[in-house]
Amino acid sequence: MSLMKNLSGDTLIAATIKGFLDSNEYHYDFDAEKCVFTMGFTLDNDKVNVRIVYNEEKEWFCVFVYPSHNIPKNKIDKVLPVLNQINYDILFGSVYVDPRDGELAVRCSATVDNRSINETMVGVMLSTAINVVDDHINDIMKALYA
Secondary structure, three states, X not given: OOOXXXXXXXXXXXXXXXXXXXXXXXXXXXXXXXOEEEEEEEOOOOEEEXXXXXXXXXXXXXXXXXXXXXXXXXXXXXXXXXXXXXXXHOOOOEEEEOOOOOEEEEEEEEEOHHHOOOHHHHHHHHHHHHHHHHHHHHHHHHHHHO
């Protein structure tokens, strides 16, 4: 597989992600060496940090959304049933908690072989991950503090 380049010299996945973010006037940081875009958003129910990671050679990208809340390690077991239910109910993505530090995250991934990536796909992945947090963070916090 040869890495496809656009006219500006960016590889296809990076250029498409940049195009989506720029066209929506999002403020973001871009690290080309680490293949990652980072930004933050304030939602109705939380503040989140977002990372969009990509791999041109393996032809995939992944959106990670991190709510502002971490789960205390000694209370992770209280939220696991809620996370399992959320994962069962949502169509795309997954919600998980890192058992080492209680970091909560939503992940949506896509493969983009044969030039199938476009800005709409990036937008759908980003909004899906963000909406999972916005729609379910209150349920997670209720389980945590019940």
